[in-house]
Amino acid sequence: MVEIINWKDILAKALPLLPTLLIYWASYRLSVEKNSREKKRDEFDRLNAENTRLSEELDRYRRLVAAKEREIVKLQKEIAEMHKYIAGSPMTGALFDDKEKEDKK
Secondary structure, eight states, rough: OOOOOOOHHHHHHHHHHHHHHHHHHHHHHHHHHHHHHHHHHHHHHHHHHHHHHHHHHHHHHHHHHHHHHEEEEEEEHHHHHHHHSSTTTOTTTTTGHHHHHHHOO
């Protein structure tokens, strides 16, 4: 025989479960949001640490370049000073001096 579904019985049994299901759903959503925020925070911290490391490395390379530039200037001065004492040597920059080339023509 076909039994008729008594909706009142179903609602009487299911309705008390509704608040519990809503609490579980809300807890799940909060957990997902918290994990998402933690993941973003971890990514931010990782990128911040990498940025700090790269900035320090860049500063180190800039200091190295500045030291090498000072060394180049010092050596250029020494070369210019040596040219003063070497007989017959071209003056500093004379190799690239267009004015002297024109005089020779």
